[in-house]
Amino acid sequence: MAAWNSLVGVVILAGGSSRRMGRNKLLLERDGVPLIEGVIADVHRQLVEHFSSAPAIVVGPQPPMRVLDHARVEALFTREEPPGGGPLPAIAAGLDRIDAPTVADSIVVVLAGDAPNGPAAMSQLIGSLDSDHDAAVLTDDPGRRQPLCAAYHLDALRRALTGIGELSGRRMDELLDRLTIALVPDTVNAAADIDTPDDARRLGFSQ
Numbered sequence: 001m002a003a004w005n006s007l008v009g010v011v012i013l014a015g016g017s018s019r020r021m022g023r024n025k026l027l028l029e030r031d032g033v034p035l036i037e038g039v040i041a042d043v044h045r046q047l048v049e050h051f052s053s054a055p056a057i058v059v060g061p062q063p064p065m066r067v068l069d070h071a072r073v074e075a076l077f078t079r080e081e082p083p084g085g086g087p088l089p090a091i092a093a094g095l096d097r098i099d100a101p102t103v104a105d106s107i108v109v110v111l112a113g114d115a116p117n118g119p120a121a122m123s124q125l126i127g128s129l130d131s132d133h134d135a136a137v138l139t140d141d142p143g144r145r146q147p148l149c150a151a152y153h154l155d156a157l158r159r160a161l162t163g164i165g166e167l168s169g170r171r172m173d174e175l176l177d178r179l180t181i182a183l184v185p186d187t188v189n190a191a192a193d194i195d196t197p198d199d200a201r202r203l204g205f206s207q
């Protein structure tokens with residue numbers, strides 16, 4: 001079982017195009033709080049609660065300063081190369097910002113910036129990752145794997161990304177197929193993300 005003191009980073013993917021939403025979905029608000037701010041703040045609360053010094057790394061365009069000022073939490077921002085290349089280069093870009101020494105049990109959590117409840121699954125994911133698996137990956141109600149709500153052993157994740165080669169435009173399944181995975185049932189609706197106006201309304205976000 002992995003422990004919070006093995007966590008070396010939380011990578012939040014926030015570089016999507018929001019095509020189906022028609023506007024930047026990460027700035028949608030619930031109770032006056034933008035989506036990306038809420039995700040960063042919830043990650044920060046988890047880190048503080050578990051006495052973790054791991055950085056929160058957001059891969060995507062930096063939001064307006066009013067969002068960051070209001071959040072009052074620290075996050076590192078970076079971009080994937082090329083921008084818009086998909087989740088695999090985004091994960092790689094996030095890993096590049098982790099400067100902690102890599103040891104055998106180092107772990108990283110990967111979350112989606114458009115899934116407001118994702119941070120609530122962090123403890124379950126970290127606790128489900130053991131030495132027999134490379135990753136603990138959330139599964140939604142239909143049983144689909146959710147690799148953007150997962151905890152990974154850092155060295156195994158880096159090896160898998162290197163093995164794929166060119167990352168731009170490649171599918172997440174190509175990463176998962178290279179890893180041994182522990183499946184973690186979603187008990188907190190952490191996999192629910194926002195792609196469309198209907199999704200936003202269902203999760204209480206205004207247009």
